[in-house]
Amino acid sequence: MDELPIGRRVAYWRGRRKMSQQVFADRLGKSKSWVDKVERGVRRLDKFSVVYDIADVLQVDVQLLLGKEVERKPETQNCIDQVEVEEIRAALERYDQMSAFFQAVPHSPPLTEMRKAVSHAWLTYQHAKYGALARALPKLLRDAQGADSAHATSDEASTAAHLLGQVYQIASSVLRKVGEHELSWLAADRSIAVSQRAGDQLLAGLASYRVGSALLALGRVRPSLEVNVNIANRLAPVGPERPRAEQLSVYGMLLLNGAMSAARIGDAATVRDLLCGADQASLELGGDFNHYWTSFGPTNVQLHRCATAVELGDGRLAVEAHLNMDKTGFHAMLPERRAHHFLDIARGYTQIGDVEKAGEMLLEGDRLAPSEIRCRPLAHEVLSDVLRRTRGTPPAPIAELAEQMGVGV
Template sequence: MDDLSMGERIRALREARGMSRAVLAQLCGRGPDWLKKIESGDRELRSYQLLMRLAAALQVNDLSKITGEAPPVTVPLPVPSATLDHPVLPQVWDAVMGRAVKSEPPSEEPNPARLQGRVDQLWRLWHSSPRNRTEVGALLPALIREAETAVRVLDGDRRRDALKTLSEIYRLTGSVTAYIVPAELAWVVADRAMSAAEQADDPHSIAAAAWTLGNILRETAYPEQSLSTVLDAADLLRPHLESAPDDWRGVYGALQLHAAITLAREGKEAEAWAAWDKGDQVAKSLPASYVHPATVFGRANVDLIGVSVATDLQKSQDALERASEIDPGLMPSVERQARQWVEVARGEMQANNPTAALYVMQRACETGIETVRYTPWARTVTSWVFRNAPRGLRREADVLAELVGVSTPG
C-alpha cells in the first residue's frame, strides 16, 4: 500500500473489513457522500478528530496505515465511549422518563424560589464533591419530580420561574448522566432542558440549555451542529450583554469557550483561538472573583480551556507551558480541578512522557475520582500509561488502571 493515497488507503482498509461506505461514514458521524469524496481524493481529511474516528471504526492501531506517514510518536486510539454503569442511574432515569401525564395534586403549593435554592445547593455539591455523581445523583430524582409537578400546577410568573428551574435541573441531570447513558437518552435530557427554557421564554435559560445541548452534539459526533447551536445561543444573548446580570455574560463566555473546543477538535486553529479570545475578553470584563454557578466560567476556567484547546490541536508543548502557569487549586470546582489534571496528562501523553502522565493521572484521581472514571480521555490516557509505563512503574500503572476502571490484559 506504499504508493496509495490516504483516500485509497481508507477505501482498501474499509473493503478489507467488508464495510460499506455508508456504514463507515455513519460510524464517523458523517454521510456517505463525505466519505466518497475522501476516498476519491476530492476532499482532504484535515480533522484529527475525524481521522481518529476512522481509525477506531476500521480498528487500526497505527495511524500510518491510513495516512502513509509515520507519526513522530505513537498516537493511541480513544477508549470507546461505551455506556458505563453507575448505581444512581436507574433512579435518575426513572424520574426523567416516568413523569406522569396525570397525577395527584401536591399537598401544598410548590414554591419555585425554594426549588431554585435546592438546585443552587446541588450545583455547589456537584463542583465540591470528589464523588459528585453519587451524591448529586441520589438527590436528583425527587427534585425532578417536584419541579415537574410545579410546572404542571402553577401558572403565570410562578410557572415561568418553575420552568427556568426545571430547565436548570435537566442541565444538571445532563452533567450527572454524561457518559453513563446512551446517546439517545442524553438527547432526552438536553431536549427537556431546552423545551423548559423555551417555554419560560428566557434568553439566559435558553442559552444555558444550548451549552448543554452543544456538549451532547459534540460528544455524539455532530460538531458542526454543536458549533451552530452555541453560536446561535451567543447571538441570542449578545443584545442583552451591556445591561445583563453577570451570569448572562458568564453563559455568553462559556458558549465562546465551548466553540473554541469544538473548533480545536476539528483542527481549525485560528478560529479556535479567536473563539477562546472572545471568552477571555468576557472574563476580563467580569469581577476577578466571578464564577458562573453551573458552567464555572471565570478567569481560572478560561485558562483551563486554553490548555484543552492546545491539547486538542495536538500542540503538546503549548499545552504543557500553559498548564505550568496554572494552579489547579485556584479552580473553584473539584470536578474542573480533576479535569485540569487530565488535560495535563493528555499533553504528557502527546509528548510521549508516560512517567509524567502517570504522576499527573494519580493527582487527578486524588482530586476527583468520579470525574476521572467517567471522563473518556482520562480512560484513554490511563490505558496508554498502562501500556507504556517504565518497568519500574508497572505496579503503579496497574493500580491506576484498576482505580480508573480500565480493563487490562490478563
Template sequence: MLEETEEIGRRVRRARLRLGMPQADLAAALGKSQGWVSKMERGQIEIDRVGLLSTIAAELHVHPNDLIGRPYTSSPADNQWQVAAASILRELRRYDLTPVFEGTPRLSSGLWRDMTRLHRLRDAAAYVAILRVLPDLLREARALAEVSSGHEREEAYATYAVACKFAHTAAHALGHAELITMAAERAAWSARLSGDPVMPALADWMRIWDMWATADWNDSLSLSDKALGSIQDDYDHGDPLAIRMWGSLQLRAAVSAARAGRPSESEDRIVRARAAAERMTNHQGPPVYDRHSVTFSPGNVQIHAISVALECGDQTRALAVNRRTSPELVAALPNSRQGHHRMDLARAWLWHGNRDKALAELETAERIAPQLVRNHPMARSTLRSIVHAERSATREKLRRMSDRFHLDG
C-alpha cells in the first residue's frame, strides 16, 4: 500500500516534466516549498486533502484521477460495475435519438417508485447496485417522454434528470470521470424540460461538485449563487423542496469557500444552511417526498461543518464541532453520509496525532459504507499514513532496543 504513495508521486513528476515545469514553479503555485514538492514526488508526503489534490492536478492540467490511479485496480469481480457504467454512457450519448424500448413505458408514477428504490440504495452507499438499475430506467424515461405530452412528459424528463443525478453520485464514488461529466450534462438538459422549478438548481448542484475536480473554487461559488438565486423566491415562500435544495447549495458553497481559502465565508455558508435546516424541521404538514434526492438535514449541516474545518486544515476545530454534535443527528443520517463523516473524523484524529482513534474511525466508516470508503482517495491516504507511521514507530523502537542490546557491537 505504501507503494501507492510512491506511484502517485511519480505520476505528479511525470505530469510536471511533460509540461517542462520546474519543481520550484509547481511549489510556488501550490504555496509550498520546493523541498515539499520534492518529497511529495518521492512518495514521502501524503496528499491528504481533496482540495490539495485537485489544485495539484489543475496546475498540471490533468484530472485528479490521473494522479491517484482511480478507478483503482481490483479483482475482475470488483470491476464488473464498469460494464453497467458503459451501458449508462451509451444511453446518455443517444439522449436525443428515438429510444429503443420494447412495449409500453410505465407512467411517471411507476418511474418515481423506482427512484425511491434508488434513493435507498444511495443511502446505503450501494453504488454498484445503482449503476445496474440505471440503463433500463433511463431508457424507459426517455421512451415515456417520447410518447407522452403535457405534465406526464415533464415528469418523464424529471425522472430522467434524477436518474442522471444517481449516475453522477455513483460515478463520483467509484471514480468514473467520463460518466460524471456526461451525467451532469444530461441532467441539465432534462431539467430544463422537466417543468420542475427546482430541477435546474439540482443540475447546477451537480456541476459545482464537478468544478472541484479542476480547482475552480471561485467559479463553483459563482454557480452556487446563480443556482440559489434561481430558487430564492420559492425558498422565501417556504416551499419545502426549495428549502432542501437551497440548504444543499449552501453546503456546496461552504466546501468551495473552504478550499478557496476563505474560512469566514465558509462559516457563513454553514450558518445559512443551518437556518434552512431549521426551517425544514419546523415545516408543518404531511411529509415531503425528497424527489430531488439531496438528503438535506440538520445532521448533514453538522458533518459539513466538520468537513470544512478539515478543508481549512483545522483538525482541532473539526474535533470540537464533532464533540458538540448530537450523536442522534449523526445516527439519523444515511450510511453514505455517515461513511463520509467517519472518514473525516479519521483524518482529524490522524492529524491530531491519535492513530488508534483514526484507525477506529476508518474501520467504522468501512463497515458502514464499504464501497464508498474503499474507493475514496482520502480514506486510502489516511490508511497509508497510519501504516507508514506504525512502521516508522516500530523501526524506531527496534533501533533503540538494538542500541540497548549493542547488536551492532
C-alpha cells in the first residue's frame, strides 16, 4: 500500500475502522468536505501535526499513513506487526453481535467448522506460531462472534459461547506475548463474561487465569494474585470423590499463575505455598496433560519453580532446578512451554553473571520456537543485557540473532 498517495491511505484506514467521513471529520475536528478533499487528493496534507492527529483517530502508526511501513524480513515472518495488531483490535471493538437481539444474524459458520478452527488456533499458539495466529485471529474472532450471535436463542447457545470464550482467551494470550497488554486484558475480560454464558466453570476459571496474566503484565500484581487465588479456591477439589482431571488442571494453573504474581512482589512464603498446592494437584493428576489447553502436570510445576525463582531474583536456584529437571517430561512439552522456559533460564543466568550461558539459552529457545524469542519484548531485553555485558565481540550466533531481532548493545 506504500505506492498509494496519503489521501488514499487515509481513506483505506478510515474504511477499515468502519467510520463514515462525517464521523471521522467530527473526531478530527474538521469538516466532512475537508476529509473528502484530502482523500481525493485535492487537498494536501503538508503539516505533520495534522498527520499525527489523523493517525491517532485511526489508531494506526503514523508510518503507515506516510507509506513507510517496513517490509518483513524472512526471519521475522512469525512476529506480529502493527497492521495485524490493529486488525485484532478492530475485531475486538465490534459490537454488532448485539444485533442478534433485534434481528436474525444473516450468516455464521457451522459450529463443527468453528470447533476445528478453534482447536487449530490453540495448537498454533502452543507451537508458538504467533505471526500465523495473528493473521488468522481477526477472522476467527468475527466468525466466533457471529456464531455466538446466531445461536444466542438456540439449543446450541452454550456451545457457541464456549467457542467464543476460547477464541477470546487465545487472543488474550498471543497479545500478551507480544506486549499488547491492554488489549490482552480486554480479550480476557470478554472471555469471563462469555464463559459464564457457556455455563462452564472451568472455562471461566481459565479465563480468570488469562485476566491474572494480563494484570501481571500490566504491573497490577496484587489484583493478579487475588484473582488467581480466589478463583483457585473456588475450584479447589473438595469431598471424598476423585476430582476430574480437567478440574485439577485448571486449578493447578491458577495456583501457578498466583505463584508468579507472589514472586513479583517478593512474597517467597506465598510462592512456596502455591507451588506446593500445584505440585499436589499435579501428583493427583498423575502426569502431564493438556486438558483445557493448560499443559498442566508435574513438569509444568517444575518450570514454574524455575520461573518464580527468577522473579524472586534467585538465579542460582533457578539454574539448579533447571539442571535437575526431568528431561523426559521436559522434552515432551509443547514448543511454546519449552522455549518460554529457556527464556526464563536465560534471565536466571544473567542474574548470576553467566552471560555466555544466558546466550546459549536464548539460542536454544530460538531454535525450538523462534517466535517465542524474536517476538517477545522480554527476550529483546534479555538479549540486549547479554550483549551489553559480553566482553569483546559476542559469539557469531548471538551476533546474528541480535541482528535478526534488531537488538543493539
